[in-house]
Amino acid sequence: MRRGIGSIAVAAALVAAAAAHAQPAAPGRYDGELCVATQAAATPTCGTADVDFAASADRVSVRVADIVYRLQLHPTHRLDVVTLHGRMQIDEFDAAYDWVGTTLRFGDPAKDVRYEVRIGARRSRPGRT
Numbered sequence: 001m002r003r004g005i006g007s008i009a010v011a012a013a014l015v016a017a018a019a020a021h022a023q024p025a026a027p028g029r030y031d032g033e034l035c036v037a038t039q040a041a042a043t044p045t046c047g048t049a050d051v052d053f054a055a056s057a058d059r060v061s062v063r064v065a066d067i068v069y070r071l072q073l074h075p076t077h078r079l080d081v082v083t084l085h086g087r088m089q090i091d092e093f094d095a096a097y098d099w100v101g102t103t104l105r106f107g108d109p110a111k112d113v114r115y116e117v118r119i120g121a122r123r124s125r126p127g128r129t
């Protein structure tokens with residue numbers, strides 16, 4: 001009986017470890033939304049975004065009009081954020097993140113701003129409809 005309980009514990013640990021490194025989308029481009037709340041109790045405002053998961057699975061690019069958020073995700077549930085307007089860097093910070101379903105949540109603690117990147121449908125390849 002003890003052997004069965006040990007096996008269950010090992011299986012549960014493996015599932016938890018896999019979930020900790022999981023991402024909700026395969027590499028590619030997706031429709032999405034970027035939601036931002038500029039006060040702790042505020043409801044976030046959302047706008048359409050183009051979301052691109054790199055093949056390396058730890059890099060995500062979120063484009064809203066001519067602003068790009070480059071996200072570097074680390075397995076420690078920390079991420080680095082670089083915000084660009086064209087080639088000009090306009091912000092940079094690191095923060096904790098978590099996945100809730102297909103939504104990536106993180107915040108800029110220095111500015112008390114919360115972000116959500118909501119992943120939608122996968123886009124077809126360029127040149128195809």
